[in-house]
Amino acid sequence: MTQYSIWVLEYAYVTKFHRSGVLYGAHNQGYLKLPYCYTVIKGNGHVAMVDVGYNDKDYGKAIADGLGVKNWHSPRTVLAEIGLRPEDVDTIFISHAHFDHFGNVEDFPRATFYIQEREIAKWVWAMSLPERMRFVLSGIDPGDILRGVELACNRRLVCVDGDCEDVLPGIDLHAAPDTHTWGSMWIAVRNDGRRESQDVWVLAGDLAYQFENLGDSGAGGAPDGMFIPVGLAVGSQMNLIATTEQMVKQVGNETRRVIPIHEERLRDRFPSRITDKGLRITEICLAGGVRSLVA
Amino acid sequence: MDGGLTTVTRERMLSGGSDGLRLQEPRSRLRADVPDDRAIAYRVSLREVFDGLRALIGQVSGLLILAQARRGRDLRDMPTIAVARERWREAVETLGRLDPPADRAADRERLRLAADHIDAVLARIDRMRGGLTDPDIMDAARHLTAAYRLLQSICDHSIGLAMVDLRDACCCCGRTLGFEGAGT
Numbered sequence: 001m002t003q004y005s006i007w008v009l010e011y012a013y014v015t016k017f018h019r020s021g022v023l024y025g026a027h028n029q030g031y032l033k034l035p036y037c038y039t040v041i042k043g044n045g046h047v048a049m050v051d052v053g054y055n056d057k058d059y060g061k062a063i064a065d066g067l068g069v070k071n072w073h074s075p076r077t078v079l080a081e082i083g084l085r086p087e088d089v090d091t092i093f094i095s096h097a098h099f100d101h102f103g104n105v106e107d108f109p110r111a112t113f114y115i116q117e118r119e120i121a122k123w124v125w126a127m128s129l130p131e132r133m134r135f136v137l138s139g140i141d142p143g144d145i146l147r148g149v150e151l152a153c154n155r156r157l158v159c160v161d162g163d164c165e166d167v168l169p170g171i172d173l174h175a176a177p178d179t180h181t182w183g184s185m186w187i188a189v190r191n192d193g194r195r196e197s198q199d200v201w202v203l204a205g206d207l208a209y210q211f212e213n214l215g216d217s218g219a220g221g222a223p224d225g226m227f228i229p230v231g232l233a234v235g236s237q238m239n240l241i242a243t244t245e246q247m248v249k250q251v252g253n254e255t256r257r258v259i260p261i262h263e264e265r266l267r268d269r270f271p272s273r274i275t276d277k278g279l280r281i282t283e284i285c286l287a288g289g290v291r292s293l294v295a
Numbered sequence: 296m297d298g299g300l301t302t303v304t305r306e307r308m309l310s311g312g313s314d315g316l317r318l319q320e321p322r323s324r325l326r327a328d329v330p331d332d333r334a335i336a337y338r339v340s341l342r343e344v345f346d347g348l349r350a351l352i353g354q355v356s357g358l359l360i361l362a363q364a365r366r367g368r369d370l371r372d373m374p375t376i377a378v379a380r381e382r383w384r385e386a387v388e389t390l391g392r393l394d395p396p397a398d399r400a401a402d403r404e405r406l407r408l409a410a411d412h413i414d415a416v417l418a419r420i421d422r423m424r425g426g427l428t429d430p431d432i433m434d435a436a437r438h439l440t441a442a443y444r445l446l447q448s449i450c451d452h453s454i455g456l457a458m459v460d461l462r463d464a465c466c467c468c469g470r471t472l473g474f475e476g477a478g479t
Contacts, residue, residue: 127354
């Protein structure tokens, strides 16, 4: 029986994002819409999330005005669309520490957060580098790291060292060092609960932005094109390619089961709806006995 | 001559093109639009201090998380602590030379206070024996939060004073403000 329901929830978007930011080397190929999303995994008595978005209160207006992010809504508003409140969330996996993924921990008062220890340790190192090397600090808000200190003292921040199985039943964390960031990770949901699962979903964080990163030209089956790294990495393209291979193998070469959250075309592949706030809710799968929230 | 450019050439560049009509703009307006040398020097130094202190807040915060995660490990052994102390010294030295225009004098005081908060945390780490306790870490976090709020209060995105540095992210695409696309 399927254990978890999974939804990808859009909380903001950029209407005109340059394609080369998404696909390495895609220069002068125009722009696309880039949704900003987080993922909810519900089942087995848990409400978990992958990433928490950013906090509009502190610098949202600057981001909106300066960077073209539009239509931000709070987790309370967004989660309500699937009948949840931020207080219901007990577990949060932080795929990496960029502001739009780790920037809103304070809105989740009861959750325990999981992040790769390497992600913290290497950002600490990067922040000690000379100003002329600041490229590697792009997208990091020191305030997010600072809020992590309080979480750590309250035993609500777990620093994971490498892969970690069954963090929740059937949910595994996989380290992807030196890829998009120093300590990125991806999350595998073995939805039949079996060790050799036939029903795996991979939540890719920013290790893949779009189907093309996965060598998926649109069919969603085995890769029918070459893997293309994402356009931003502080690690290496090779590590991104190798991680993509791991993710695709984990789902038995069925690329539709690797979920890139910045992919607008998830709507073509999974049931979805647009809320009255103009944000999309995409239903990746439903646990046994759970009714659709997008139909 | 002005920095190697003739006045005409400089005005042509400032006006954004070679349109002869633009060269007829009143000189007073052009001068009003362009910061004077003192203002430019101030902005450069301000950015240097701001960026240094901002990085220190993140760096020391991360160290506190690691201290909590790796119970018992002495942070003083970590090489980044020495780097943090050196960066703090550099920031404070630059701060001492800061010569703000009258309307921005408060910036300097806020930066000085922020530097004091960070110094308090570094001093505590220097003094510690056998690792930081939770109260130590919470107290340090309070100092760092105060420093963060002080920096936040002088943010000015028009000159690159921002708590999240997106200037060089892929999302920025070489632009500073007013563009579409944000880092992911």
